[in-house]
Amino acid sequence: MGCGGPSFALVYLTLLIFSVTAYGLNNVLIGHMARSHDLLWVVTARGVFLGMIMLPLLLVADRQALQGDILLSVLPFLALACVAALGANLCQTFAVRHLPMAIAVAIGQALAALATLLLELSVGNGMPHMAELLAVSGVVAGVVILGWISGRDQPRVASAKPLWGVAAAAGFAICMASALVPLGVVSRSADPFFAAWGWEAGIGLCGLLALSLRQWHRPRPIMPPRIMLKVGLCASPTVIGTGAYTYATTLGSITVAGGVLSAMMVATAIFARILFREMLRPSQWMAIAATCTCLVLLGLAQRWWG
Numbered sequence: 001m002g003c004g005g006p007s008f009a010l011v012y013l014t015l016l017i018f019s020v021t022a023y024g025l026n027n028v029l030i031g032h033m034a035r036s037h038d039l040l041w042v043v044t045a046r047g048v049f050l051g052m053i054m055l056p057l058l059l060v061a062d063r064q065a066l067q068g069d070i071l072l073s074v075l076p077f078l079a080l081a082c083v084a085a086l087g088a089n090l091c092q093t094f095a096v097r098h099l100p101m102a103i104a105v106a107i108g109q110a111l112a113a114l115a116t117l118l119l120e121l122s123v124g125n126g127m128p129h130m131a132e133l134l135a136v137s138g139v140v141a142g143v144v145i146l147g148w149i150s151g152r153d154q155p156r157v158a159s160a161k162p163l164w165g166v167a168a169a170a171g172f173a174i175c176m177a178s179a180l181v182p183l184g185v186v187s188r189s190a191d192p193f194f195a196a197w198g199w200e201a202g203i204g205l206c207g208l209l210a211l212s213l214r215q216w217h218r219p220r221p222i223m224p225p226r227i228m229l230k231v232g233l234c235a236s237p238t239v240i241g242t243g244a245y246t247y248a249t250t251l252g253s254i255t256v257a258g259g260v261l262s263a264m265m266v267a268t269a270i271f272a273r274i275l276f277r278e279m280l281r282p283s284q285w286m287a288i289a290a291t292c293t294c295l296v297l298l299g300l301a302q303r304w305w306g
Contacts, residue, residue, distance in 0.1 A: 015248035016260045022241035024267025028275055029234035031101045034093035041223040042231055043089040044211055047204025049232030053239055054197045061193040074190045077182035082202030084179035086210070089203065091171035098165030100278055102269030103146055106288050107166060109265055110143045111173030113295055119177055135298035142291030146284065196242065262295035 034042050064070075095104035179199075187195040214220065223231075245261065265288055272278035280288075 012248055012251040013260075015244040015251070019241045019244040019248065020261060020264045020267050022237040022244065023261070023264040024271050026235060026237040026241065027105050027264065027268040028101055028271040029237070030093070030231070031096035031104070031272075032276060033231050033234055035097055037227060037231075038220070038223060039090055039093045039097075040207060040211055040214065041228075042093055043086065044204055044207025045223065045228040045231040046089070046235040047086075047200055047202075047207055049204075049228075049235055050238060051197065051201025051204045053232075053236070054200055057193040057197040061191040061197075065189075065191040066194055070190055074186045077185045077189075078195070078198050078202060081179045081183040081186065081199055082206050084175045084182075085199060085203050086206045088172045088175035088179060091168045091175060095165045095168035095172060098161050098168070100269075100280060100284070101272045102265055102278075102280060102288060103284065104165060104169050105268045106265040106291055107143055107146050107169035108172040108176070109262060110139045110291050110295060111170055112176045113262075113298060114139060115173045115177035116180060119181055135294050138294030139291060139298060142287055142294055145287045146291065196246075260296070262292050265292055 030042065030046060092104065092108055095108065098104075099107075183195055183199055186198070215222075269278075269280055269285070269288060273280075
């Protein structure tokens with residue numbers, strides 16, 4: 001962990017707790033909106049709002065890294081990341097329509113970690129250590145158990161189809177892993193602040209383009225501005241979560257931070273219970289806790305032996 005002793009460690013962990021809490025609250029609020037409104041409109045309104053509120057990030061971005069040649073070279077990667085992230089968000093919001101919010105987040109996060117690991121291996125990062133394989137096996141087992149338990153549950157509402165929710169959570173993982181790789185190229189080649197802003201704003205822009213095409217092909221009712229603003233406010237905890245997480249990584253290990261961040265699935269379950277009385281069975285809580293633990297162990301194994 002970073003220098004500064006116990007005080008820095010306390011600040012580091014406090015920031016991570018803030019981040020986990022904010023992301024968990026965002027998952028629940030956006031999930032609630034997705035259950036009652038058009039998915040594409042919800043995802044688009046979220047991206048547009050975050051793109052606007054995160055504009056100040058460009059003031060602290062490296063001006064030299066945003067010059068014409070560099071910017072043009074990374075735009076294709078940013079576009080790919082935004083399109084993939086739009087797909088990931090649509091899959092995630094679809095999953096929460098058919099699964100308890102915490103289950104959808106847990107399955108999606110766990111599979112995203114596995115998909116990212118597979119992508120890293122495919123680009124020649126070498127074979128994983130035995131400890132990594134054991135942690136991966138635990139994550140896979142947790143996902144299988146969560147999917148099996150949830151698939152046998154009675155649907156939350158009559159129209160819910162749990163197995164469709166599990167499939168959508170898997171789609172989220174594939175799309176998110178596909179988004180993070182090109183986003184990493186943008187962060188390293190240009191500027192991480194520009195990448196963070198461009199990613200969220202780009203999701204909103206891609207959503208607007210998709211909405212335009214859909215309206216041209218098959219017109220649907222437009223989301224009222226009042227609902228758009230409500231979606232934006234529901235997404236606002238993301239700003240706190242991202243800010244706290246980003247600052248925490250300057251004080252301590254990125255790997256440990258990523259492992260702690262996996263606890264957002266637990267925060268999601270708690271907020272879903274408090275705000276919307278969404279119940280989980282003890283077996284589901286145990287599966288979430290086991291999956292979260294294996295994700296933390298996977299992050300630590302990648303740090304020590306990766």
